Every structure is written in structure tokens, then in C-alpha cells.
Amino acid sequence: MNQGELARIAKAMVAKNKGILAADESSGTITKRFNSIKIESSEENRRTYREMLFTAPGAAEYISGVILYDETIRQKTKDGTPFPEYLAKQGIIPGIKVDTGAKPLAFFKGETITEGLDGLRERLVEYYKLGARFAKWRAVIDIGDGIPTSFAIEANAHALARYAALCQENDIVPIVEPEVLMDGAHTIERCEEVTITVLQTVFDQLFEHRILLEGMVLKPNMVISGKKAPKRAGPEQVAEATLRVLKRHVPPAVPGIAFLSGGQSSEEATLHLSLMNKAGPLPWSLTFSYGRALQDDALKTWAGQPANFAAAQKQMAKRARLNSLATTGSYSSSMESQAA
Ligand code: 13P
Numbered sequence: 001m002n003q004g005e006l007a008r009i010a011k012a013m014v015a016k017n018k019g020i021l022a023a024d025e026s027s028g029t030i031t032k033r034f035n036s037i038k039i040e041s042s043e044e045n046r047r048t049y050r051e052m053l054f055t056a057p058g059a060a061e062y063i064s065g066v067i068l069y070d071e072t073i074r075q076k077t078k079d080g081t082p083f084p085e086y087l088a089k090q091g092i093i094p095g096i097k098v099d100t101g102a103k104p105l106a107f108f109k110g111e112t113i114t115e116g117l118d119g120l121r122e123r124l125v126e127y128y129k130l131g132a133r134f135a136k137w138r139a140v141i142d143i144g145d146g147i148p149t150s151f152a153i154e155a156n157a158h159a160l161a162r163y164a165a166l167c168q169e170n171d172i173v174p175i176v177e178p179e180v181l182m183d184g185a186h187t188i189e190r191c192e193e194v195t196i197t198v199l200q201t202v203f204d205q206l207f208e209h210r211i212l213l214e215g216m217v218l219k220p221n222m223v224i225s226g227k228k229a230p231k232r233a234g235p236e237q238v239a240e241a242t243l244r245v246l247k248r249h250v251p252p253a254v255p256g257i258a259f260l261s262g263g264q265s266s267e268e269a270t271l272h273l274s275l276m277n278k279a280g281p282l283p284w285s286l287t288f289s290y291g292r293a294l295q296d297d298a299l300k301t302w303a304g305q306p307a308n309f310a311a312a313q314k315q316m317a318k319r320a321r322l323n324s325l326a327t328t329g330s331y332s333s334s335m336e337s338q339a340a
Pocket of ligand 1: 022138177260261262263289290291292293
């Protein structure tokens with residue numbers, strides 16, 4: 001393990017004014033996204049879509065890294081440049097999703113365990129050769145009647161820490177992503193309570209597994225009401241609760257926290273991030289690692305039509321720029337109506 005190199009990459013991933021584009025949807029998930037706009041999920045359509053995102057003019061200055069999927073890291077731009085090479089040339093660090101998904105946890109109804117540890121060491125060696133310098137593993141915690149159980153939280157935190165150790169052993173920075181889902185009708189208070197336990201358990205496990213905190217990035221959910229809650233907490237309350245939890249449970253040795261968007265609208269995700277950064281100074285850098293909140297507008301605009309390619313890229317660049325402003329707390333909703 002090269003501690004200096006890990007710390008250097010982790011810092012670059014959360015560099016000032018920049019954030020991460022999560023474009024690591026598995027074939028199943030991207031098919032769902034394509035179905036929503038009635039595009040066939042062929043390998044070529046997936047390649048074209050990712051090329052549209054990665055080559056969006058003006059976006060690179062706001063993007064520190066891109067999370068790729070196993071298929072995507074092996075694909076090329078139309079003119080034959082492998083995606084990881086293309087990204088690196090733009091100053092963007094290529095990353096790779098290495099978990100193989102959340103599967104039902106036996107005997108724990110409604111809960112999941114994220115799989116993908118078998119053979120991970122060997123896969124990391126290959127991904128490093130393909131250009132990946134960071135990785136991602138997502139643990140999923142759902143809130144509902146009687147869940148999450150502490151057993152499911154511990155099992156997932158343990159797997160996250162084992163993954164993180166294998167990454168660091170191979171000079172790859174782990175993004176540690178424990179996602180408390182915002183599906184459901186729970187209150188923001190319930191989300192806060194669960195997020196506290198999850199983060200505390202994850203950092204306990206990271207300590208037990210001897211993880212170098214300086215060489216990792218945390219990717220948490222925000223503390224937010226469930227999507228179906230009868231009364232949802234407003235943006236100021238989300239920002240305040242999220243900061244309170246993070247300050248109490250994330251050591252300052254962690255260089256950065258890059259949020260997932262988790263089903264928030266694009267504008268909500270940007271506003272929440274901006275409000276938190278406005279409330280600084282903070283002990284870590286606070287940025288985005290959004291999937292849907294960066295891509296949704298671009299995906300709808302593209303709709304699989306070559307004629308819409310450039311217009312979709314403008315949408316991608318616009319969200320990247322607005323989220324970049326949010327990393328310094330200088331975004332405001334009125335900027336949404338300005339030209340893409
Ligand atoms: P969303 O921002 O769409 O939640 O995706 C981020 C991600 O990488 C989830 O694992």
C-alpha cells in the first residue's frame with residue numbers, strides 16, 4: 001500500500017469546486033433508466049450515452065472523477081480512445097464500481113447484503129491496469145417496520161470495510177457508500193437515527209480493518225424525510241440535520257464526503273449541498289457523487305436521438321456547473337432558469 005498516493009488521489013477526488021459523476025449503473029439499472037425514455041438498452045446505446053456524458057463540453061472543469069461500470073471501463077469513444085484514457089486526458093480520475101449488487105440477506109426479510117468480495121483482489125489488480133484509481137461499493141439500508149436490524153447494519157459495514165482494505169492494499173481509493181434509502185414514509189428524525197447508527201458502525205469496522213482514513217472518500221445519504229412521508233422536512237432542516245450527523249460521526253482525517261443523490265430531484269440535491277457548504281467551515285470537503293441528479297435532465301433531453309446529443313451535453317454541463325457552485329455554497333435556485 002502506497003499511503004501517500006492513496007491520500008493524494010482521495011484529495012484530488014474531492015478537490016475544490018469539483019465533484020464525482022456516478023455513471024456506474026449496472027446493465028439492469030441502465031436498462032430501467034433507458035426504459036423510462038423508451039430506448040433499447042443495447043451495448044452501443046449504452047456506449048453512446050456514456051460518451052455523451054463524458055465528452056460534454058465544459059463539464060470536465062467541474063468533475064474530478066467518474067465512476068464506471070465493468071462494461072464501460074472496457075468501452076471506447078467513437079474515435080477509438082478507451083474511456084479511462086479519454087477521462088484521464090481531461091484531468092478526470094477514472095473509478096470503478098466493484099460490488100455485484102445488494103442481494104436478499106438470508107433470514108432477514110426486507111434486508112439486503114451487498115456481494116462482490118469473492119475474487120475482488122484479482123479484479124482490483126485488473127481494474128488498476130485498465131486505469132481505475134478509485135472504486136465504489138454500495139451498501140443499502142432500508143427503513144421500514146422493524147428494519148433495519150443491527151445485524152444487517154453490521155454485516156454490511158463489515159463487507160464495506162473488507163472491500164476498503166482490499167482496495168487500499170492495491171493502491172485504489174475506496175469510496176465507502178452506506179446508503180440509507182429515502183424510499184418509504186419515514187420522518188427525517190427516523191432517517192437521522194438510522195444514519196447515525198450506520199455511520200458509527202461503518203467507522204468502527206473501518207478502524208477494525210485498519211483502513212487509512214486519509215485514503216478514502218465517504219459517500220453517504222443526506223439526512224432527509226422518506227419520499228412518501230406525509231410532511232417532508234425543508235431544505236434548511238435537511239442541511240442542518242445532515243451536518244450535525246456528519247460532524248458527530250465522520251472523523252476529520254477523512255478528506256472528503258461526496259453525497260449520493262438517492263432519488264432527490266436534481267435541484268433539491270444541488271440546493272441541499274449548497275446550504276451545507278454555506279454553513280462552513282467544515283472539517284472535510286463536502287461535494288457530490290451524483291448519478292441521477294447529474295444525469296436525469298441530460299438523459300431526457302437525449303432520448304436516444306443523435307440530433308439531441310449536443311443539447312443533452314449542455315444539460316450535463318449545466319448540472320455539473322451548478323453542483324460545482326454548490327460545493328462553495330454559492331448556488332441559488334434562481335440560477336436554474338439561466339441558459340444551460
Ligand atoms: P444516485 O445519485 O442516483 O443516488 O447514484 C449515486 C450512486 O452512485 C448510487 O450508488
